[in-house]
Amino acid sequence: MTQLGLGLDLSTKRTRKREFLDEMGRVVPWQKLIALIEPHYPKGKTGGPPFPIQTMLRIHFMQQWFSLSDPAMEEALHDIPLYREFALLGTGMTRLPDESTILRFRHLLEAHKLSARILATVNKILHDKGLTLKVGSAVDATLISAPSSTRKSGTRDPERSQTQKGRSWYFAMKAHIGVDVESRLVHTVKCTPANVHDITVAHKLLHGKEKVAFADAGYAGIEKRGKTKAVQWHVAMRPSKRRKLDKSKPLDWIYNKIERLKAGVRAKVEHPFRVLKCQFGYLKARYRGLVKNTAHIETQFALVNLWMARKALAKAK
Structure with a gap:
């Protein structure tokens, strides 16, 4: 018979993936990148309210780090609590971004050439901190x-x-x-x-x-x-x-x-x-x-x- 409920506190285990996401969460300049995307982000006048920009940006970055396609990213959000936590999708959320939402966010970055500006923004921050000569x-x-x-x-x-x-x-x-x-x-x-x-x-x-x-x-x-x-x-x-x-x-x-x-x-x-x-x-x-x-x-x-x-x-x- 399979034994369940061993009394383990799974939240205390510092896995390598959690450590990685914590480190990246601290160094990514979220507010500057959000300000870069915000003028182009849909306001949600029709349909359901859009997900916050930071949530979609965090999901987009997890796709880069873990080599996940849009459908795989949607499934990972449903299956892996750590990913939902990093994407700021709390337990009170009634819905999660589906693959179409993830796809549209990527297309928005492509349409406005924001990826090049993301690289330029990151490099300016690094240069201002004296990390590039x-x-x-x-x-x-x-x-x-x-x-x-x-x-x-x-x-x-x-x-x-x-x-x-x-x-x-x-x-x-x-x-x-x-x-x-x-x-x-x-x-x-x-x-x-x-x-x-x-x-x-x-x-x-x-x-x-x-x-x-x-x-x-x-x-x-x-x-x-x-x-x-x-x-x-x-x-x-x-x-x-x-x-x-x-x-x-x-x-x-x-x-x-x-x-x-x-x-x-x-x-x-x-x-x-x-x-x-x-x-x-x-x-x-x-x-x-x-x-x-x-x-x-x-x-x-x-x-x-x-x-x-x-x-x-x-x-x-």
Whole structure:
């Protein structure tokens, strides 16, 4: 016979998920983001009263953190008390947001390009607190895999493309980012089809105030491009050329040492990608079209910045 009611107080257990939500709840600038969305939010003159903006924003962010679709988010709100608690949906609520409500909120952010403004707002707060210095940037790109076809049309997304990396082929999009080399925080995000070469987007990843920029060997020749000549570029040597260095020779030893130093700085651009893919579990593009996925990724990197700066933000308060 199954025993129930063991007298356990489940509310006292500090799970990792609860700790994560508590930390993010403290560092997200809710009031500033609410003020950003409020002019565009429906007033509820017809139909039922709309849910508070903060509730919908918290639900939207949980979708990013836990990689939940709109239907999965609706089910999670019904199944998981912790999610309802974080979304400020108290026990007295007579209804919960359904997947259509969650979808409309996401479309509202996309229609008014609020995801880019969310990233800019977060970055301004971080800069005002002295967490970004803007003296140097590192740029890089990562492939975000896309479904080979969509359920409705059965065809590939025309705004994605196929590209080769190593010996493998991918149908994907690219997320290009510019990162502050001191803080490792993302200041610029651009998305393109996978077949767009990294070097063609590089100048758009600079904020314009940096003096130096770091990049991997895929950006070789960027210093010759007119749009980025004002910046001193430090681009990694191609691996095939570096393997030919004879470290027993003084000059080659110096070249190898310089490459190691450049790699140490350039590696900081990988930290936001690690949080995006490993911490938040964002491994595959969810939506059809670059506009929707760009909005998704911009929001993701705003949250990545807050996660990476959470300890510094806690000290700054």
